[in-house]
Amino acid sequence: MGHELVCWKCGASLAALTLPLRRLEECPRCRAQLHVCRMCLEYDTTVATRCREPTAEEVRNKEGANFCDFFKPRPGAYTAPNTAEAERARAELDKLFGKG
Numbered sequence: 001m002g003h004e005l006v007c008w009k010c011g012a013s014l015a016a017l018t019l020p021l022r023r024l025e026e027c028p029r030c031r032a033q034l035h036v037c038r039m040c041l042e043y044d045t046t047v048a049t050r051c052r053e054p055t056a057e058e059v060r061n062k063e064g065a066n067f068c069d070f071f072k073p074r075p076g077a078y079t080a081p082n083t084a085e086a087e088r089a090r091a092e093l094d095k096l097f098g099k100g
Helices: 083-096
Strands: none
Touching: none
């Protein structure tokens, strides 16, 4: 397996956990719930419901434990906040709107 399972919220390794993840499984480091949309292979921010599984019932809270039967843990689910990218975008907007 190329990518290991990591917490979607803090990036901690979840290698010690037994699969399949239980519904109320938590990250050993930050205690974030893990059976959540943000941790799933089907999670996709480019889709209206943020889920690629067409028959899945919509889950409103993407960061709370759910009962979805289509849940499959996604390796590498953690994305570090990209502050450099945000700064660049802000600078571009300031240029566009004549600030600075």
